[in-house]
Amino acid sequence: MVLMLSAFTLFVLGGIGLWLIIPVQERDLDGVIGLRSPWWRAIAFGAGVGATTGVGAVLLLRQPYLRPVARRYAGLLGPLVPHRWQHVVLSLSAGIGEELLFRGAIQHWLGVPLTAVLFVALHGYLDPRDRRVSLYGLYLVICMLAYGGMAHAWGLLPTMVAHVVFDLILFDRLRAWTRSGPDGRSVAAERQS
Numbered sequence: 121m122v123l124m125l126s127a128f129t130l131f132v133l134g135g136i137g138l139w140l141i142i143p144v145q146e147r148d149l150d151g152v153i154g155l156r157s158p159w160w161r162a163i164a165f166g167a168g169v170g171a172t173t174g175v176g177a178v179l180l181l182r183q184p185y186l187r188p189v190a191r192r193y194a195g196l197l198g199p200l201v202p203h204r205w206q207h208v209v210l211s212l213s214a215g216i217g218e219e220l221l222f223r224g225a226i227q228h229w230l231g232v233p234l235t236a237v238l239f240v241a242l243h244g245y246l247d248p249r250d251r252r253v254s255l256y257g258l259y260l261v262i263c264m265l266a267y268g269g270m271a272h273a274w275g276l277l278p279t280m281v282a283h284v285v286f287d288l289i290l291f292d293r294l295r296a297w298t299r300s301g302p303d304g305r306s307v308a309a310e311r312q313s
Contacts, residue, residue: 121200122200122201122206122209122210123209125210125213126209126210126212126213126214127213129210129213129214129217129218130212130213130216130217131217132217133217133218133220133221134216134217134218134220134221136221136225137217137219137220137221137222137224137225138220140221140224140225140226140228141220141224141225141228144225145225145228147228151275152224152275152276153224153275153276153277154274154275154276154277154278155275155277156275157274157275159277162274162275162277162278162281163277163278163281165270165274165278166270166277166278166279166280166281166282166285167281167282167285169266169267169270169278169282170281170282170283170284170285170286170289171285171289173263173266173267173282173286174285174286174287174288174289174290175289176259176263177256177259177260177263177286177289177290178289178290178293180256180259181193181256181293181302182302185252185255186252186255186256187302188252189252189253189256190294190297190302191297191302193294194294194295194297194298194302195298197291197294198294198295198297198298199298201291201294201295202295202298204292204295207287207288207291207292207295208288210287210291211283211284211285211287211288211291212284214283214284214287215280215281215282215283215284215287216280216284218239218283219267219271219276219279219280219283220276222235222238222239223235223267223268223271223276223279224271224276226238227268227271227272232265232268232269232272233265233268235264235268236261236264236265236267236268237261237264239264240257240260240261240264241257243260245257245260246258246261263286267279267282267283270282
């Protein structure tokens with residue numbers, strides 16, 4: 121399941137992004153990715169932004185008000201990615217495929233703010249029926265505004281790295297919270313009660 125989802129994200133979403141960037145928008149891929157600036161600086165900056173926003177997400181989800189959200193996603197995603205290698209594969213696929221489509225292609229037409237809201241909404245984090253999920257979604261919109269600004273200024277490379285690092289941190293915590301939730305209670309034990 122993880123490999124199919126990863127392949128879809130990387131090849132289908134990323135492929136659509138590449139198709140929109142190169143033949144439709146007629147933009148230079150090297151420029152869009154940001155390969156003209158020092159790659160090591162882009163990777164270091166992206167890793168720092170990804171770590172900061174990823175740790176911020178974990179800290180937010182550990183707050184008492186948002187623990188039900190953390191437990192819900194731990195119960196949904198934790199079993200989907202039970203092994204660390206799966207975290208890496210899914211994170212790399214999302215970091216490349218989703219960034220090519222959203223920050224690379226769609227953002228060119230919609231701009232940073234609308235693309236950030238669209239990205240978070242399509243992931244299901246802006247739900248007017250659930251204030252807790254929407255509060256977490258608001259944090260993600262702020263993160264995506266930063267990622268979009270980073271892509272606009274320096275290209276997709278630091279944004280891809282930030283996305284990968286963010287997902288790695290979050291998947292690792294969700295997997296841990298599957299066994300012992302953000303408040304120390306087992307998510308699996310909660311489902312049985």
